[in-house]
Amino acid sequence: MAQLMGKSVPRTEDERFLTGRGSYVANMLPPGTVFAKFVRSPYAHARIVHIDTARAAALPGVLGVFTAADLKGEIGSIFTAWLIPNSNLKTPPYLALAKDIVRYAGEAVAVVVAEDPYVAEDARELVEVTYDSLPVVVDGEAAMKAGAPPLHAEAPNNVAFHWVNPGIGDVDAVFKEADVLVSQRFVNQRLQPAAMEPRAAIAQYEPGTKDLTLYVTSQNPHVHRLVLSLVLGVPEHRLRVVAPDVGGGFGSKIPVYPWEAVVCWLAMRLGRPVKWVEDRTENFLATVHGRDHVQYVDLAAKKDGTILGIKISSFANMGAYLSTAGPGVPTILFGFMPGGCYAIKAGKVEVTGVFTNTTPVDAYRGAGRPEASFIIERMVDILARKLGMDPAEVRRKNFIPADKFPYQSALGLVYDSGNYERAMRKALDIVGYQKLRQEQGQARKEGRLMGIGLSTYAEVCGLAPSAVSTGTGFQGGLWGSSTVRLSPTGKATVYTGAHPHGQGEETTFAQIVATELGLPLADIDVVHGDTKATPMGMGTYGSRTTPVEGGSVALSARKVREKARKIAAHLLEISEDDLEFVDGKFAAKGVPAKGKTIQEIAWAAYMAGAMPKGVEPILEASTFYDPENFVFPFGTHVCVVDVDKETGQVSIRRYVAVDDCGVQINPMIVEGQVHGGVLQGLAQAMLEQAVYDENGNLLTSNFMEYLVPSSLEAPNIETASTVTPSPHNPIGVKGVGETGTIASSQAYVNAVCDAIGVDHIDMPLTPEKVWRAVHKK
Ligand code: MCN
Numbered sequence: 001m002a003q004l005m006g007k008s009v010p011r012t013e014d015e016r017f018l019t020g021r022g023s024y025v026a027n028m029l030p031p032g033t034v035f036a037k038f039v040r041s042p043y044a045h046a047r048i049v050h051i052d053t054a055r056a057a058a059l060p061g062v063l064g065v066f067t068a069a070d071l072k073g074e075i076g077s078i079f080t081a082w083l084i085p086n087s088n089l090k091t092p093p094y095l096a097l098a099k100d101i102v103r104y105a106g107e108a109v110a111v112v113v114a115e116d117p118y119v120a121e122d123a124r125e126l127v128e129v130t131y132d133s134l135p136v137v138v139d140g141e142a143a144m145k146a147g148a149p150p151l152h153a154e155a156p157n158n159v160a161f162h163w164v165n166p167g168i169g170d171v172d173a174v175f176k177e178a179d180v181l182v183s184q185r186f187v188n189q190r191l192q193p194a195a196m197e198p199r200a201a202i203a204q205y206e207p208g209t210k211d212l213t214l215y216v217t218s219q220n221p222h223v224h225r226l227v228l229s230l231v232l233g234v235p236e237h238r239l240r241v242v243a244p245d246v247g248g249g250f251g252s253k254i255p256v257y258p259w260e261a262v263v264c265w266l267a268m269r270l271g272r273p274v275k276w277v278e279d280r281t282e283n284f285l286a287t288v289h290g291r292d293h294v295q296y297v298d299l300a301a302k303k304d305g306t307i308l309g310i311k312i313s314s315f316a317n318m319g320a321y322l323s324t325a326g327p328g329v330p331t332i333l334f335g336f337m338p339g340g341c342y343a344i345k346a347g348k349v350e351v352t353g354v355f356t357n358t359t360p361v362d363a364y365r366g367a368g369r370p371e372a373s374f375i376i377e378r379m380v381d382i383l384a385r386k387l388g389m390d391p392a393e394v395r396r397k398n399f400i401p402a403d404k405f406p407y408q409s410a411l412g413l414v415y416d417s418g419n420y421e422r423a424m425r426k427a428l429d430i431v432g433y434q435k436l437r438q439e440q441g442q443a444r445k446e447g448r449l450m451g452i453g454l455s456t457y458a459e460v461c462g463l464a465p466s467a468v469s470t471g472t473g474f475q476g477g478l479w480g481s482s483t484v485r486l487s488p489t490g491k492a493t494v495y496t497g498a499h500p501h502g503q504g505e506e507t508t509f510a511q512i513v514a515t516e517l518g519l520p521l522a523d524i525d526v527v528h529g530d531t532k533a534t535p536m537g538m539g540t541y542g543s544r545t546t547p548v549e550g551g552s553v554a555l556s557a558r559k560v561r562e563k564a565r566k567i568a569a570h571l572l573e574i575s576e577d578d579l580e581f582v583d584g585k586f587a588a589k590g591v592p593a594k595g596k597t598i599q600e601i602a603w604a605a606y607m608a609g610a611m612p613k614g615v616e617p618i619l620e621a622s623t624f625y626d627p628e629n630f631v632f633p634f635g636t637h638v639c640v641v642d643v644d645k646e647t648g649q650v651s652i653r654r655y656v657a658v659d660d661c662g663v664q665i666n667p668m669i670v671e672g673q674v675h676g677g678v679l680q681g682l683a684q685a686m687l688e689q690a691v692y693d694e695n696g697n698l699l700t701s702n703f704m705e706y707l708v709p710s711s712l713e714a715p716n717i718e719t720a721s722t723v724t725p726s727p728h729n730p731i732g733v734k735g736v737g738e739t740g741t742i743a744s745s746q747a748y749v750n751a752v753c754d755a756i757g758v759d760h761i762d763m764p765l766t767p768e769k770v771w772r773a774v775h776k777k
Contacts, residue, residue: 004514004521005731008668012521013506022245025200025215030273033202034063035117036263037124037276039110040285041102044138044357044696045149046131048100048109056112056126061119063270065127066262067110068099075265076231078258078321081223082328083473087161087353092152094321094360096231096258096265102131103151103320104357105696106285111262113274136696140317140354141294151320151355160318160353161327165335167411169346174309178300182382187762188371190292190317190690192700193364194708197247198283201260202275203267210238212268216260218243219253219499220539223476225531227256227324232264243529246501250680251363252287253501254541255324259286284701289690290364292317293330293371297338299379305387305394309346309410312338312375318353319360325474326362327353332472333368333542336411340376341420341458341634342398347411357696363541365680366459366741373457377746381453382759390437391750392428395456396421406727413460415632416734417724419660424456427636427658430720436640449643449774450653451755454636455747461735462631462726463542478544479626480552481535484513484560486619488606490599492517492524494556497537498549499529503673503737505545508665509553512731516557517564517598518584535622543633543735546665551730552625558730559621564601570612571596571604631726631734635659637678639747643755648771650686650752652715659739660722663732670736671719677740678717683709684741685748689764 016022053065077093098109110127114120135149142148143158151158175181202215212234218224221241229236246253259276266274278286295314301307316330335349366373380398384391400407402419409415428434436452443450463469466477481497494509510524527533537549561581568586569576572595579586587595596604601619604610608617640654657674664670687707691699700706725732745763752765758773771777 004511005665006667007511008666009507009511009521011504011507011669012510013504024197024245024247025202025217026277028202028215030202030204033273033275034113034115034270035120036111036113036266036274037120038108038259039112039124039127039129040282041098041105041107041109043102043131043133044105044136045134046102047134048098048102049130049132051110052128053110055128056123059119059123059126061115062123063113063115065110065112065123068095068097071097071265075261078231078256078261080322080326081227081324081475082326083475084161084163084327084331085473087163089161089327090152090155091322092154094258096262104359105698106359108259111266113266113270136357138356138358138692138696140292140315140356143354143356151357155355158355160322160355163331163335163351165349165411167347169410171309171311171346171348174346175300178308179303180301180383180386181298182379182386183298184379184382184760186295186297186375186378188291188293188295188374189763191290191364191684191688192284192690192706193250193252193287193290195248195250195252198278198280199253199257199287200277201263202273203264204273205267205271207271211240212238212264213240213242214260214264215242215244217246217253219249219501219541221499221529221531222497222537223539224256228261228264231261240532243499249501250365251290251367251541255288255362280703281701284706285359285698288323288362289319289359290361291371292361295375297375297379299383301383303387305383305389305397307342307344307398309344310338310376312349314349314351316351316353317356317358317361319358320355321360323360323362326360328472328474329363329368334372336413337369337372337460338375339409339411340373341400341418341456343400344410349411358692365677366738367542369459369738370681370742370745373459373742374746377455377457378749378760381750381753385759391454392424392433395424395454414629415458416629416726416728418458418632418634419722419724420456420458420634423634423658423660423722424636426720426722427638427656430718431638431640431654431656449645449755451641451643451751453639453747453749453751453754455743455750456636457743458632458634459739459742460630460632461543461738462547462627463544464548464627465629466626476538477626478538479624480548481537481624482549482552482556483535483620483622484553484556486560486602488603490523490602492519494524494526494553495534496526496528496549496553497535498545499540500545501540503540503545504666504669508546508669509550511665512550512554513557516554517561518581519598543737546733547631547726547729547735548625548627550733551627552623554730555623555625556621559623560619563615563621564598564619566612566615567601567604568596571610628728631662631729633659633661633734633736633739635739635743637743637747639751641751641755643752643770643774645774648767648774650765650770654718655715656718657740657743658720658722659736660724661736661739662725662734663723664721665733673736674719674740675717677738678744679709679714681741681744682748685745685763685765686713687764
């Protein structure tokens with residue numbers, strides 16, 4: 001069998017991406033396309049008194065200006081798809097175009113359509129909206145206080161939901177056993193996803209067939225189709241959603257946005273293809289934001305460093321409306337993981353979601369799990385400091401032992417496999433931990449600030465199984481789907497329900513099929529992103545694509561192989577049991593020369609004149625794979641920093657990442673994902689923060705104000721791995737797309753706090769904050 005699993009083959013998709021031959025929505029232009037631009041509110045909270053569209057509509061080239069009044073209920077409210085049970089969830093309407101009241105700066109109040117995008121832009125400026133401003137609240141905790149401006153009549157005190165994970169053990173009892181208690185408030189600041197490609201949509205309607213096609217920047221085209229069909233009343237089988245190449249998403253292209261529904265409605269109303277492409281400022285104002293939690297954490301421990309329990313009270317700023325997956329992120333995706341990789345006896349997590357006059361918040365790389373991992377990894381360091389123990393020693397003492405898997409965690413999940421001690425040992429060996437600690441002692445004597453930060457994270461990903469997704473209120477099963485089809489000449493096409501948008505599965509899924517069927521990589525095509533071509537699928541996010549969709553691909557390929565085995569046995573006139581499959585050829589055991597290649601069997605299955613009894617023509621198989629559990633990657637990251645006392649400037653001297661994502665399909669891609677993920681987590685620790693003023697204006701609405709890291713800030717990332725396969729996944733894989741982000745923020749913050757000798761500094765650690773911490777100002 002051609003063993004392509006585990007090989008660092010170059011990414012097949014890169015040729016088109018790196019030579020400018022990708023196919024992006026913004027580059028498409030169906031004949032007769034007209035252009036939409038949205039008029040967005042400059043107010044964060046205001047009554048809409050009047051909208052005068054006359055001057056805009058009179059501009060030559062304008063086809064129409066539309067407001068909520070024109071929609072006349074033809075577009076339903078955009079709804080959240082994660083209805084968290086037992087949380088008293090409030091779901092106020094989120095209208096495609098605001099009616100009567102706007103609740104965040106950037107909410108759309110009108111749309112202009114013109115023959116030319118520049119005319120549309122000019123016309124947008126001519127729409128005159130009279131607003132009557134209302135009091136504004138942007139801070140999640142402030143929004144719940146008496147007297148705070150109310151956003152929605154159905155949500156008293158602006159509370160969107162209240163959810164509790166009581167855990168399994170008796171948390172109050174373990175807190176009574178404690179010798180030491182440590183408490184800390186954390187602000188996990190709001191972030192703005194900044195995918196290279198902003199959002200875009202083109203809708204095209206065929207009145208003859210009543211077919212509506214939407215080309216859109218989506219991470220999950222079938223989810224887009226389902227939601228838009230319900231919102232627009234277009235039958236699902238008449239709606240085709242195509243997400244072609246997508247230039248990054250990081251979670252922000254999971255949600256279905258109101259304006260995508262408007263673009264569809266306009267195409268049906270005007271009978272012309274309608275195109276909308278957002279610019280960067282619109283992207284920052286009206287594409288979902290991420291994180292924005294305030295957490296109060298208590299940790300109970302023995303004086304020898306044994307951790308007993310954790311209690312968390314978290315406040316999640318949801319923005320003005322609940323986005324598609326919004327409520328699930330700070331609850332389900334956060335609230336089961338703050339025990340990290342430790343054998344904690346009991347835990348309790350309480351989460352309150354709050355409405356504010358800010359952009360809605362949804363998934364952003366890691367989505368809930370970076371927030372969980374940050375808390376536990378910071379708390380372990382704070383505990384170590386309080387006890388005067390080495391942070392590595394406290395971790396080692398509390399790790400879930402390698403022989404205790406599958407492990408029932410105190411917060412309610414069953415971790416599939418792990419060996420935390422081995423990953424930490426490897427990272428500490430690579431970085432030379434003992435020597436670094438000695439050097440640090442010497443540096444301190446000389447008045448220099450040097451810090452070492454550890455992050456021994458465990459995370460949950462591979463979002464599935466359906467019993468869990470639906471049991472936690474998600475309005476969809478989470479399984480993987482695929483079809484593997486061999487043409488008569490033995491070339492394979494893989495149709496997947498995933499939609500990679502930079503991660504590289506066109507290559508890794510081909511590697512899976514090549515391994516299972518013994519085909520050359522060049523003979524395999526991976527198709528995704530088109531609801532008309534692919535099986536109903538749940539998309540790409542939550543590092544689910546490889547374990548769940550990839551698992552499905554492996555199972556489909558195995559079904560094809562088993563069918564081919566039957567045909568081969570029939571053609572060779574021997575028993576199936578006497579056949580072996582080596583390098584793409586079925587042959588009698590020990591007689592490889594006489595046999596049938598997979599290509600010959602594909603031809604025979606097409607000709608179909610000599611098939612075994614009861615076997616259908618064509619080599620093709622499909623699988624809907626619903627895994628029995630999540631997968632739990634883990635690892636140890638170590639960050640070594642030097643802090644300049646005079647300026648507060650931090651420089652990263654070393655960054656070592658040891659990650660374990662089970663079996664690796666393509667180690668080069670895994671390394672690339674770790675690099676990108678680490679930098680995204682470091683960006684939160686060092687630089688990024690969405691900032692609103694007290695009137696709800698987003699001050700960070702462009703790249704001058706919202707700082708994403710450049711190669712200058714990026715450290716050299718030294719990567720290594722351990723391999724602990726997932727026992728329940730068909731190919732032993734776990735996800736890796738988010739591990740770097742989930743691990744890295746706290747490695748940096750731990751290092752800086754270690755250098756200065758303080759308990760905590762909230763992110764981002766700007767030079768000013770660091771300087772103040774050094775000088776206790
Ligand atoms: N892989 C592998 N072996 C493994 C695990 C993964 O070879 N054991 C490979 C995969 O086959 C795939 C890549 O690594 O080529 C990432 O796979 P996976 O961990 O399954 O993650 P997903 O494909 O589900 O991607 C989602 C994840 C998330 S949640 C965010 S956010 C994110 C990320 O991936 N957004 C990205 N990485 C991104 N990378 C790019 N370029 N752009 C984004 O928007």
